[in-house]
Amino acid sequence: MDISNYKGVLVFVEQRRGEIQNVSLELLGKGRKIADELGVSLIAAIPGYKINNSSNLLVAYGADKVVIMDHEDLETYTTEPYTQVMTEIIEREKPEVVLFGATSIGRDLAPRVSARLGTGLTADCTSLDISEDRLLMMTRPAFGGNIMATIVCPDHRPQMSTVRPGVMTKMERDPSRTGDVVQMPVSLEKNPMCVEVLKFEQVMEAKQDIQDAKILVSGGRGIGSKENFEVLYDLSDTIGGMVSASRAAVDSGWLDPSHQVGQTGKTVRPDLYFACGISGAIQHVAGMEEAELIIAINKDKGSKIFEVADLGVVGDVHKILPLVTEEIKKINASKKVTD
Numbered sequence: 654m655d656i657s658n659y660k661g662v663l664v665f666v667e668q669r670r671g672e673i674q675n676v677s678l679e680l681l682g683k684g685r686k687i688a689d690e691l692g693v694s695l696i697a698a699i700p701g702y703k704i705n706n707s708s709n710l711l712v713a714y715g716a717d718k719v720v721i722m723d724h725e726d727l728e729t730y731t732t733e734p735y736t737q738v739m740t741e742i743i744e745r746e747k748p749e750v751v752l753f754g755a756t757s758i759g760r761d762l763a764p765r766v767s768a769r770l771g772t773g774l775t776a777d778c779t780s781l782d783i784s785e786d787r788l789l790m791m792t793r794p795a796f797g798g799n800i801m802a803t804i805v806c807p808d809h810r811p812q813m814s815t816v817r818p819g820v821m822t823k824m825e826r827d828p829s830r831t832g833d834v835v836q837m838p839v840s841l842e843k844n845p846m847c848v849e850v851l852k853f854e855q856v857m858e859a860k861q862d863i864q865d866a867k868i869l870v871s872g873g874r875g876i877g878s879k880e881n882f883e884v885l886y887d888l889s890d891t892i893g894g895m896v897s898a899s900r901a902a903v904d905s906g907w908l909d910p911s912h913q914v915g916q917t918g919k920t921v922r923p924d925l926y927f928a929c930g931i932s933g934a935i936q937h938v939a940g941m942e943e944a945e946l947i948i949a950i951n952k953d954k955g956s957k958i959f960e961v962a963d964l965g966v967v968g969d970v971h972k973i974l975p976l977v978t979e980e981i982k983k984i985n986a987s988k989k990v991t992d
Contacts, residue, residue: 656749659810662688663748665739666699666711667758669730670853673699673707676754676818678714683781683821684752685715690783693749694718698742700735702728712832715824719832720746724839729850730758734841736765742837743770748811750789752781755815763815772809778816779920779939789814794916794939801935819864819920820943861895863912868894868925871914871941874901875930875951875970882907884974885929891981897921899937915940929970933958950974 662684667674681697688695697716699707701723708719722738739762743751751766753759755777767774779801780792788805789812795802806812863869870889872882885896898908900915914921916936926944931937933949933956941947942961949962950970959965966973 654809656808656810659747659749661693661696661746661748662691662750662752663696663698663743663746663811664716665751665753665759665762666697666707667754667756668699668701668704668707671701671704671707673710674754674756675823676756676759676816678823679818679821680752680754680816681711681715682824683816684750685824687750687781687783687789688717691749691787696720696746696748698722698739698746700724700727700738702726708834709828710826712830712834713826713828715830717832719834720837721834722837722839724841726841727839729853730762731848731850732761732765733848735762736769737841738837738839739766740769743811745837751811751813753813753815755817759815763813767813770811770813772811772813773806775804775806775814778814779820781814781816781821788812794936801939817920819922822922862919863895863897863914864919864921866895866897866921867923868892869897869914869921869923869941869944870894870927870929871897871899871931872902872907872929872970873899873931873937874905875932876902876907877930877971879905879907881971884971884978885927888927888974888978888981891978891985892925894923894925894927899931899934928958928962929974931958932956933960 664680664684666677684695694717696718697711698720702725711719726734753763775791778791778793782790784790790803791814792803870885872885889896897912897914903910903913916939920940922943924945926941926947928949947962948964949958950966954967
């Protein structure tokens with residue numbers, strides 16, 4: 654393969670019912686940095702139906718070029734049609750780097766595209782960098798999260814990876830940015846094994862997603878029981894946050910899996926993260942180390958969580974958290990009186 658023919662960075666833009674998913678904007682932010690470092694352009698590729706109004710948003714978030722693949726069979730995600738159009742756009746544009754979100758759609762689509770292109774794919778990346786010789790260094794947890802492996806693809810193009818939501822940072826939206834918008838003709842080959850979508854039902858989430866929370870109060874095995882999580886709820890309610898948990902707490906049935914932080918849960922980036930009774934295993938740290946401020950509370954002064962914490966408190970979480978909550982309530986009450 655002549656890899657010198659491949660230039661540029663391409664991001665698969667995931668939309669659901671016409672709504673651009675946040676992970677795609679995060680990838681545009683990282684793609685913009687990679688493209689600038691390589692001195693190439695950033696392409697946003699968006700399959701869907703009646704999605705022309707998305708182009709300005711994608712340009713504002715960093716794309717130099719937006720390629721729209723509009724077809725009624727692309728309105729709802731199905732594997733074969735999306736694989737066909739993404740394979741075609743990559744073969745046309747010949748980017749050296751292609752990024753997908755590590756969502757249910759991205760994890761289904763990216764391996765099939767990479768197989769048809771005859772190139773590699775690094776899944777569930779938590780970090781992307783460019784080496785001195787212009788190779789994409791793709792870092793992901795390996796061996797159950799016990800080590801972080803950095804993988805390169807020196808001989809094949811494009812270099813492809815899926816990236817976990819919440820890991821990368823969106824660039825500031827710039828409405829003044831300009832870029833090219835191209836409509837790519839879509840001609841889908843009917844596949845007899847293709848899945849037909851009969852009905853689409855959207856489950857409405859009543860609760861906020863922990864990935865959107867600005868403040869998280871997270872509990873681990875050290876909390877001791879489901880009932881003991883009440884002290885975490887008291888604090889989170891007082892400071893306007895949400896309660897989350899480590900895998901150990903979720904596996905014990907103390908909290909729903911949708912609230913799990915870590916390698917096998919969700920990656921979060923809150924302004925404030927309380928790690929309560931959490932040992933600091935690398936699997937958990939991988940999901941929260943980018944928080945702006947990390948406060949750790951643990952009885953074991955040798956816990957690894959203190960290595961990533963900005964503020965560490967050695968002590969019993971069941972004694973410390975009620976005191977913290979009470980003090981915050983007093984501060985809030987005094988502010989109300991002043992107002």
